[in-house]
Amino acid sequence: MIQFNNVSKTYNSDVKAVENVSLDVDDGEFVILIGPSGCGKTTLLRMVNQLEDITEGEIILNRNSVQELNKIEMRRKIGYVIQSNGLFPNMTIEKNVMIVPDLLGWDRKKQRKRFNYLMELIGLHPDEFRKRYPHELSGGQQQRIGVARALAADPPVMLMDEPFGALDPIIRNRLQEEFLQIQKEVKKTILFVSHDIDEAVKMGDKIALLRDGQIMQYDRPAEILNHPENAFVSEFVGYDRVLKSTSLYSVKDLYNVVGLDSSDESSNIKTVKAETSLRIILSMLLNQEADQLVVEDEQGNRIGSLTLNHVEKFLQAEVRESSGGVTLQHE
Ligand SMILES: Nc1ncnc2c1ncn2[C@@H]1O[C@H](COP(=O)(O)OP(=O)(O)O)[C@@H](O)[C@H]1O
Ligand SMILES: [Mg+2]
Known part of the structure; x- marks a missing residue:
C-alpha cells in the first residue's frame, strides 16, 4: 500500500x-x-x-x-x-x-x-x-x-x-x-x-x-x-453530477433499492439486462424508445419492469443516503 x-x-x-x-x-x-x-x-x-x-x-x-x-x-x-x-x-x-x-x-x-x-x-x-x-x-x-x-x-x-x-x-x-x-x-x-x-x-x-x-x-x-x-x-x-453518477450504477443496483413493478406480459416490450448501466437505461427512457423496460436476469427470465419513475426514486435515494464516510486515512 x-x-x-x-x-x-x-x-x-x-x-x-x-x-x-x-x-x-x-x-x-x-x-x-x-x-x-x-x-x-x-x-x-x-x-x-x-x-x-x-x-x-x-x-x-x-x-x-x-x-x-x-x-x-x-x-x-x-x-x-x-x-x-x-x-x-x-x-x-x-x-x-x-x-x-x-x-x-x-x-x-x-x-x-x-x-x-x-x-x-x-x-x-x-x-x-x-x-x-x-x-x-x-x-x-x-x-x-x-x-x-x-x-x-x-x-x-x-x-x-x-x-x-x-x-x-x-x-x-x-x-x-x-x-x-x-x-x-x-x-x-x-x-x-x-x-x-x-x-x-x-x-x-x-x-x-x-x-x-x-x-x-x-x-x-x-x-x-x-x-x-x-x-x-x-x-x-x-x-450535472447526478447524471454522471448514472454510469456508476446498474439496473441491479436500482432494483435492490427501489424494487421493480411486476412485468407486463405483452411481447413487443423492450427488455434490458440486470447488468445494464443506469446511464443507458435513463437514455432509453428519455429517448422515448419505451415508457417501460422489462428486466431480464442472466438466464433470460423476466424479473420485473421499470419506468422513469424508478430511476428518479433511485437517484434521489442515493443522494439522500448519508455518506458511508470513507475517511481520509484509517489508522
Ligand atoms: N521544479 C519546480 N520548481 C518550482 N516550482 C514547481 C516545480 N514543479 C512544480 N512547481 C510548482 O508547484 C505547484 C504544483 O505543480 P504540479 O505538481 O506540477 O501541479 P499539477 O501536476 O497538479 O499541475 C505549481 O504551483 C508549480 O508551479
Ligand atoms: Mg501535472
Missing part, C-alpha cells in the same frame, strides 16, 4: 506545492488524483518514486518510508508514465518498451513475447513499430508506448500522470477499457493523475480531489458525485 502521512512539499523555500496531504491507497486499489492545473498532482507522484524530496511528513510504500528505499531498485518495481511520455529518442520502440525487463536480465525470447503482447494490448502492430524511433510516431502513439513501457515488467505499483491526456477520444476510451480490464485481472496499486472528471469517475475506486496542494475530498466516485463536501468539489464535478 501507499500511505501519505501529512506530506508537504515546498519548492525553492516559497512555493507550497503540496500541503499536509494524508491519504491511503490500499493494495490493488485504483486511486485518481484530480484537480486544477498546478494543484500538486505531479508533485505528489514524483515524491513517491523519489524524483522529488519530501519537505515534511512521510510516504510509506509497503511499510517502508520511501526515502529509505534504494532509488534505482524501487523505480524498477514502480511503473511510471509521465505526462510527456519521456521516451528515449535514440532508442527504438522495442528498446524503449523493454528498458526495465532488460535491466532485470530477461532473455531475448521472453522480452520479445512480452513486447508483442504489450503492443497488441495498446493497439499497435508489434512488427510495424519494433524498429522505429519515437519521432516516427504520432503524439498519441508515443503516449501509448509510454503506457506499454510502464507495464513492461508487470510492476505491482503504477504511477500514471495523465497517461491518456493526448489521445483522441476513441483510442482514449479503448485504453481506459483495456486498463480497467487489466486491473480486474492483475490488481495493481495505481495512482493515476487525470484532469477529466468523467475519466476519474469511470476508472477510479477512489478519487482524491485537490486544490492548491490540499485534499478537498477523498472518496468513492459515487460519494464525490452524490455528496460533495464543499462548494469547490461540487463545482469541480459539475452541476
